[in-house]
Amino acid sequence: MDEPEFRPTHVVPPDGLPSWSAPDPAQPSVPLDPVLPVRLTEVIGDWGHVTCSNGWQTWVDSRLLVALPQQPPRTPNALAPAGDPRPLLRRVEEAVQAYRQALDDLAEGRISREAFADRIRGHRVGAVLDGESAWLLDLEQECWFYARAGQLQPHAAVSIPGEREGRQSAVDHAPTQAGEP
Template sequence: MATPGFRPTHVVPQHGLSAWETPDPERPTVALDALLPVQLVERRGDWGHVLCANGWSAWVDARCLVAVPQDPPTAGTGPLARTADPRPLLARVERALAGYRAAAEELAAGGLDGEGFHARTHGVRVGIVVDGESVWLYDTEHERWVYADGARMSTYAPDDTPHARAEPGHAPTQVVTPDGP
């Protein structure tokens, strides 16, 4: 039986999702089933507190949740707001790739030895897959793969376990409403 007022904002990815009692990797609980509808009610860094239709709640890696499309706006509500513009990330990918290409060309031309090439490219991480109108980009700043449809992007797969990005001892809390961020 569904909790009154339950409105899913996300679904669990098709491979399921680990869950925790609190936003602490040391306190695991039962994993969430694949494609389970959930409502994201709070965010703390990478952690998300989700509510299931039966009233059960858990903390998950919110970056892995798949957003449920919202109903289209009604006439007269103004232009659609775009979220997470992919252009700045595309520009960072282009700069990183240009730097790598310049080092590779200098290596091929004999102006750089293997050690110099290693030094210039050490730590460079670039990832992009373009498939028609869709693109998957590696976001080195946030250590995650994102999916973009040209107008907006969302997390596709994070590299690590969730953590709160804040000063030690305090994780910022963001209350998430169905119509909010």
């Protein structure tokens, strides 16, 4: 049986890192080398249990580990790139604007708390922007998309496959702008 591939989550800081055989300062162990890749497997308070690429395990001060950027997990069935992210970004912007308008109306006393709740019921949007990368939620396709360098890649379904048939999505329940059908 093949060993699973070692995938580090962190590296040791450039000055190295003391380690302990247990999450107990009275049990010191061999210090870890500078910039050593490790996988953080457990956290208890400030203590972090790490595994090194050779399988050796030890405890460290997890606050001092340097996190590595992680690629999004792969889907079992690769989906084709979806193209230009700008239309989806436009829908995200419109949804945020509609929510902001409802919130402004509530804050300025133009609508009641109940009217606010009615206006935003079923209203869902998701976006995480991180430099050149972005996660965008498309409720029409019930899918999260990962966008990098201007290209969308379908990534994670919002619902269980086949669940959408026989029910309306949250988008179908979203409030419309004034004057829209």
